[in-house]
Amino acid sequence: MTDPVRLYDVALSSRLLLGTARYPSPAILAEAIRASGCEIVTVSLRREAGGARAGEAFWSLIRDIGVRVLPNTAGCRTAKEAIATAQMAREVFATDWIKLEVIGEEDTLQPDVFGLVEAARALADDGFKVFPYTTDDLVVAERLLDAGCRVLMPWAAPIGSGRGVNDVFALRALRAHFPDTPLIVDAGLGAPSHAALVMEMGYDAVLLNTAVSRAGDPVLMARAFALAIEAGRAGFLAEPMTPRDMAEPSTPVIGRPFDRLA
Amino acid sequence: MLARVIGAGVAGLCAAYALAQKGVDVEIVEREASPGLGCSRFAGGMIAPWCELESAEPLVATLGEEALGFWSHEIGVATVAGSLVVAPQRERAELADFACRTSHFETLDAKGVAALEPDLAGRFETALFFAEEAHLDPRAALVALTERLACMPNVTLYLQQDAAQLATAPDWTIDCRGFAARDALSGLRGVKGEMLILRSEEISLSRPVRMLHPRRPVYLVPRGEGLFMVGATMIENEERARVTARSVVELVNSAFAIHPAFAEAEIIEMGSDLRPAFPDNLPRLLKRDRALYINGLYRHGFLLAPALARRAAEVVVNDEYFPEVMDAHSDQRAIAGRPRDHAAVAAAGTGV
Numbered sequence: 284m285t286d287p288v289r290l291y292d293v294a295l296s297s298r299l300l301l302g303t304a305r306y307p308s309p310a311i312l313a314e315a316i317r318a319s320g321c322e323i324v325t326v327s328l329r330r331e332a333g334g335a336r337a338g339e340a341f342w343s344l345i346r347d348i349g350v351r352v353l354p355n356t357a358g359c360r361t362a363k364e365a366i367a368t369a370q371m372a373r374e375v376f377a378t379d380w381i382k383l384e385v386i387g388e389e390d391t392l393q394p395d396v397f398g399l400v401e402a403a404r405a406l407a408d409d410g411f412k413v414f415p416y417t418t419d420d421l422v423v424a425e426r427l428l429d430a431g432c433r434v435l436m437p438w439a440a441p442i443g444s445g446r447g448v449n450d451v452f453a454l455r456a457l458r459a460h461f462p463d464t465p466l467i468v469d470a471g472l473g474a475p476s477h478a479a480l481v482m483e484m485g486y487d488a489v490l491l492n493t494a495v496s497r498a499g500d501p502v503l504m505a506r507a508f509a510l511a512i513e514a515g516r517a518g519f520l521a522e523p524m525t526p527r528d529m530a531e532p533s534t535p536v537i538g539r540p541f542d543r544l545a
Numbered sequence: 546m547l548a549r550v551i552g553a554g555v556a557g558l559c560a561a562y563a564l565a566q567k568g569v570d571v572e573i574v575e576r577e578a579s580p581g582l583g584c585s586r587f588a589g590g591m592i593a594p595w596c597e598l599e600s601a602e603p604l605v606a607t608l609g610e611e612a613l614g615f616w617s618h619e620i621g622v623a624t625v626a627g628s629l630v631v632a633p634q635r636e637r638a639e640l641a642d643f644a645c646r647t648s649h650f651e652t653l654d655a656k657g658v659a660a661l662e663p664d665l666a667g668r669f670e671t672a673l674f675f676a677e678e679a680h681l682d683p684r685a686a687l688v689a690l691t692e693r694l695a696c697m698p699n700v701t702l703y704l705q706q707d708a709a710q711l712a713t714a715p716d717w718t719i720d721c722r723g724f725a726a727r728d729a730l731s732g733l734r735g736v737k738g739e740m741l742i743l744r745s746e747e748i749s750l751s752r753p754v755r756m757l758h759p760r761r762p763v764y765l766v767p768r769g770e771g772l773f774m775v776g777a778t779m780i781e782n783e784e785r786a787r788v789t790a791r792s793v794v795e796l797v798n799s800a801f802a803i804h805p806a807f808a809e810a811e812i813i814e815m816g817s818d819l820r821p822a823f824p825d826n827l828p829r830l831l832k833r834d835r836a837l838y839i840n841g842l843y844r845h846g847f848l849l850a851p852a853l854a855r856r857a858a859e860v861v862v863n864d865e866y867f868p869e870v871m872d873a874h875s876d877q878r879a880i881a882g883r884p885r886d887h888a889a890v891a892a893a894g895t896g897v
Contacts, residue, residue: 308826
């Protein structure tokens with residue numbers, strides 16, 4: 284592994300995480316995961332669990348794919364609900380990793396950052412390794428780190444919107460403020476170029492669901508995102524040139540003694 | 546030749562019919578007190594092969610086209626009035642995606658919508674109309690099919706019978722038990738679906754209306770006499786008979802978004818059951834010695850049952866082989882995506 288990303292002391296070579304919802308079929312989901320080379324998938328439990336953990340058939344399909352599972356608390360609207368879902372997820376998937384979502388608003392699926400911090404603290408105290416889905420707000424990010432989170436997952440745009448980065452300055456500021464915290468862009472990306480952009484900005488990884496699952500060809504799109512993420516990461520490491528206002532000839536101009544300087 | 550069909554849902558009854566037409570003696574064995582009490586009872590009954598292309602493989606549309614003639618002409622229970630697909634104003638991107646992945650439709654403007662469904666006038670600026678699709682009432686359809694079978698001299702129906710208790714061995718066993726066949730079929734899972742039946746005298750529709758939404762797409766199927774079926778949730782769990790408050794809220798809310806009159810509708814019924822599905826969500830005919838399993842019809846029971854039944858009868862009578870449904874690795878089941886039709890996006894006129 285030449286350029287691993289470390290998430291809670293686990294080194295991973297793929298910087299792509301995939302959600303598992305809304306694929307045309309579990310078989311296409313499995314193909315997309317293989318095509319992307321991703322090593323972590325997220326799985327929701329709240330609604331699928333039903334009254335008696337009735338989601339076992341689907342969960343075992345996911346387990347059989349053989350990648351690391353990051354259970355999530357999608358659909359939870361209070362800290363209490365999210366904590367209970369996380370505890371169930373720990374048993375179902377035998378992992379202390381949890382992607383924490385506490386949704387505050389139905390139209391934008393915007394995180395309830397107050398409930399998020401509250402749940403993050405309770406879960407971190409209980410030994411969970413929390414991956415909080417948050418906004419791009421710096422102060423909330425600070426609070427999540429204070430609460431015990433060691434990874435942050437800011438949105439780029441609302442979940443499932445496919446809009447790409449809404450506020451590039453906010454994401455840059457987050458990156459600059461937390462140079463040593465793994466930052467994963469979680470929501471709102473639609474096209475591979477969006478993923479390449481955030482990776483060039485120095486983000487550590489990208490989590491996708493709708494952009495892949497609802498593409499015309501989810502398997503090909505998973506591969507396209509994997510390539511874009513790899514390209515963006517390499518671009519970041521290679522230190523891009525600084526943009527200039529004027530043309531800069533790539534071959535020296537001979538025979539012109541004076542450049543126009545003003 | 547004697548074939549014993551186990552399970553009198555839509556798959557079993559269609560299989561029995563296709564076999565009996567070929568002159569096979571057929572016994573239908575059903576554990577319940579009457580046919581069609583399993584998940585067929587909660588079906589939407591949309592015979593919509595082209596709409597289903599939105600999320601299903603092309604094979605589903607190819608097989609599904611055979612269902613149109615079967616239900617509308619041969620059994621005579623389906624109405625061919627097309628399907629209408631709409632989206633809330635802010636979810637127009639869903640309509641553009643739907644147009645990309647489907648075929649056999651025309652794009653309507655507000656006038657076109659009003660001409661087809663006067664009660665929806667002014668509610669949707671654009672819609673997709675799949676004129677050749679049909680719909681039926683699943684319960685009435687299975688009653689009609691059962692009556693048809695009862696008239697055939699070579700068909701016997703055994704109700705409240707456990708097939709395992711029958712002493713005689715048939716030449717062929719056709720297993721159409723749906724999710725109950727999980728004991729025999731590895732990889733079969735249940736996908737929960739919940740539905741409602743509403744009654745409203747304030748609105749009338751002539752055809753199914755699908756409303757697209759990123760998280761909770763819904764369809765309304767008119768069943769006559771003011772009744773509408775509203776369906777259906779798709780949840781990856783195997784909880785058979787529990788309708789959750791959240792699902793009811795979502796279904797009613799979506800019906801309300803199609804027409805506000807549904808807020809005052811009476812809730813006649815709430816139902817829930819499991820769709821039997823294989824991991825690729827495609828149907829299979831599995832032949833094991835002298836047993837043939839018809840399963841994995843997923844959310845397409847009425848759409849796929851006639852085509853599978855015909856193929857099953859050919860397998861039994863003429864020893865035919867159909868790779869598209871009998872070989873899980875057949876190219877015709879290819880699970881990669883479909884090429885997108887960019888002209889269709891422009892035609893949908895959503896500017897996305």
